[in-house]
Amino acid sequence: MLHTVNKSSFERNSLQSCVNTIDDSSVILLIEDGVISCTNNANLPMIASLAAEGRVYALQGDVDARGVSSKVADNIKLVDYAGFVDLVVEHGATVSWV
Amino acid sequence: MSTKKFMYLNRKSSYGTVYAIESLEVVLIAAAFEQDVSLAFIDDGVFQIINDQNTDGIGMKNFSKTFHALGDYDINKLYVSRESLEERGLNEGDIMPLVYEDEDDDWKEKPSVRVISNAELSKIMSEQDVCLSF
């Protein structure tokens, strides 16, 4: 399953809620303000172990737009919109933590 | 028409934004399609189905009563996150006593609400074909 999170972990609890209920095979894609959570920041521990397993993606366009492309944490996989589509296709149902 | 597992993910309380009532409208329409429907109440979504809601003071419709109708539409899988309840100082007794009549068990009245852990919720979520978030 693919989980999308579009809010910064500093603004809302979407990412924490997603992490709390994610199963062992699902992946997370950070989009829109969600990409604020993929940098080296105080809330990074929330997703660090998932990222180490290669299960956290971030949308490149949103990362670049917010000026944080040089601050992306280790193990975060960047994808473009085509990559977003591939994740949707590969991972079954999508859960949006809007 | 084929049957799929639909989950409605509710994470916001009822009156501050329109999402809760418009989600409930979808659920009621969805009943006619005879799909396998579950509702999940996580985070502030748990406030949608607690007792004692009274909107007299805000000039808005109290639609919490509509949740009682879901059982009549065979929508009887309402999952509530135990962790979300506890974090908000709530417990199972604060939730409306929503029930349905089980046609496979002599129309016995049974509870529609199940308070479950995030781990159980995770398992149910991963079985879904479609997840609608509001």
Added chain:
Amino acid sequence: MKISIQINEGPYQHQASDTAYQFAKAAIEKGHEIFRVFFYHDGVNNASRFTIPPQDDRNIVKLWADLRQSDGSDIDKVVCVAAALRRGMLDESESSKNGLEGNNIHPSFRISGLGQLIEAGIQSDRLVVFGD
């Protein structure tokens, strides 16, 4: 694959519709079919034919209106009737039915019921929600 999209937020206020559009465009370019785009909540405002952004800004309504499947056919764009009427979004038929003058739904969108969202979920291989 058949992919459907639900959009819960209006244009410009929130990135949801922009992201959904970029996603839909990429999906079409990869050979997928967009079965339906369903506009709900404030998302119905994406269908206003009176949207006039400044010249240097994108016109989100027009972007959706001009988007086509890879074979050039139209994309089914449905505006939820209940959500639309609540927010003063009307097509010609709803306008006259309610004794009003004028209508503001762009002709490339159509007004219909929530059943269209459920049907999209049933008929599509994937349904992706974009919201606040």
